[in-house]
Amino acid sequence: MKNIKLNTSRKAGFSLVEMLVVIAIIGIIAAIAIPNIGNLNDSARDAAAKRNAQTVASVLNAAVAAGADLGTLTDGASIVALAQTGVSPTDGAFQGKTFTSGPIDDDEETKVASYLSWDSTNKQVKYDPGN
Secondary structure, eight states: OOOOOOOOOOOOSOOHHHHHHHHHHHHHHHHHHHHHHHHHHHHHHHHHHHHHHHHHHHHHHHHHHTTOOOOOOOSHHHHHHHHHHOBOOSSSTTTTOOBOOOOOOHHHHHHHHHTEEEETTTTEEEEOOOO
16 A cells, blocks of 8 residues: 655644734625714614603603692703602692702703793693604
């Protein structure tokens, strides 16, 4: 039988061209993904502000339904401030109970206020998220 000698001198690994192709593909994927990460952060902040605005509107409308007088609210900032400090009905079953939204981050208050308005005709806080 003949002696068959296998070529074992070949080293396993990647060539320079293969490595450059992989690095180029990673670079393209990174160039596409990085700008989208910034948009995710912005949309997350906007969603949090909308949730807080919904909470403020719900809390203050529940307080009005329980008999609280919110007075005259002029803008979203005064609505947010009132919701954070709390409001209590002066009579009825909920007398002495405080309706509050709890604290809202200072950086977020302006965005939350932009979604809220006071409907003086119906005596309620309106939440308008836009789109």
